[in-house]
Amino acid sequence: MERKSFVSTPERSIREAYIEASSFLENCGVMEAQHNAKLLLEYVLDLSGTAYYMALPDPFPADRRTAWEEAVNLKGSGVPAQYIIGEQEFYGLSFEVTPDVLIPRPETELLVEEVLKQAGSLAGLTTLDIGTGSGAIGVTLALKSPSWHVLASDISPEALKVAQRNAKRLGANVEFRLGNLLEPFAGLAPDIIVSNPPYIPAEDIEDLQPEVRDHEPRTALDGGADGLNPYRIMMEQLPLLAKPPRVIAFELGMGQAGDVAELLRSAGHWEQIITIPDLAGIDRHVLGISL
Template sequence: MQTGRSLMLVCGLPRLEGRMLLECVLQKPREWLLAHDTDPLSPEDAARFLSLAAQRRQGVPMAHLIGWREFMGHRFEVTPAVLIPRPETELLVEVGLSAIDGYEAPAVLDLGTGSGVVAISLALARPDARVTATDLSVEALTVAQRNAQALGARVQWWQGSWFLALPPEGRFNLIVSNPPYIASYDDHLKRGDLRFEPSQALTDGADGLSDLMRIINGAGGRLLPGGSLWLEHGYDQAEPVSRMLAEAGFTSVQTHADLANLPRVTGGVWASGPNP
């Protein structure tokens, strides 16, 4: 019978990916695999592993095959209905947390929450915060709600398009969003993991700036005086996003770079209070 070691040698994948797939099939941690790598596998487990390995060689994302991705030190469920969490989005959470430092029980809004990683991470880091999250996709909200329940995070969920999903009276100290910002003609949409992710969460179907503009133009009417808006965007979009924020009435506009030193998160402060 085949062993885990022999299967990983013939699967045609990097060792780390092969090990992760084997952990998924056997539902055993890495330490167990290291101690039992010469144990025989059942024909069923071997067949499942080889099937997953074949899908991976065809480009199916690892997160879809194993069903999760780590973000901010927590394991989040991932399905094809949501974006796969990426390390650069952790910057959005960090900047958001800095923006509400000093507030007691701040009201926080995450627009287009997807799998819920941003809203849930904020809620876990600030248990006193009143976190609200929206998404147009019912399937995405279902995944987000499961993640919140699994991680013990308190988040209020609303389904709908951006601010239209919310009750009219909601006002917030912080709004964050990782909206679709890839232009519809960008070749990256045809490469790598992006081919398998929901297109409506990746691109606005236009130049990549239209959803960012909608959020910026609508945020003033939803922010409390002194509240802030922070947006994740493409590496080449910091300048237009900064300009749109300033034109909409935001002050103290600034951009933060991600770990690759690329401009990734831009935001500002709403000093005028809610729009009439």
């Protein structure tokens, strides 16, 4: 059955436009339809916070009607709201996002937080963000620990362009390199490696939510047959470095913590291996530490 297009009713209030769009998105099967309608409405009308709520009784601006219909129809077709809006908040910062990069997730903030907890008091550390995507991890670490020398890599030239724009706009001093995982840093002696690599098992990708499966970059999702390929490759690439890092921190998928912890343990470089759960209680991050 062909999905109907959203056509807004003229001469409605902003609140009525919100209700109308929420109903349309819900009928399209969009999760959190009301939340998405609010995000798009704030974006199209350039309103936020108190100004948004104060404007709800006002007539919907006629000159924004076309942009509003386009945004709601894109969302109804499955496009993530973040790609329509062009940004996503991460660690209190606004990051540009495009279909060339994975949308930063709240659980990744916990990875940044743990790295800062373990090493944030140390100055002058060389830190690598592997598979940087939008630059969310590397840029945030550079801003929170400005004495650190932060470098970031990605295999996608287009993703690196997005990350570079984010670093410049937010005033973060990050050096970007193109290449596969640790390869761009051969000969370097990093103190910290942090990475949120692709970790979805290849056969599970078709079962992901359509928003993720059909719109986020496949190279940022596919972790090989069991989802662990990037972690194995990074362990194999460690000899490329002048020395192993003092801290290595990974984000990973559900059920992968034990295997990733064993990979770090087998490498034999870290005195302590710790696992950090996300807010849902899922073991989401594994760190190797020798400080």
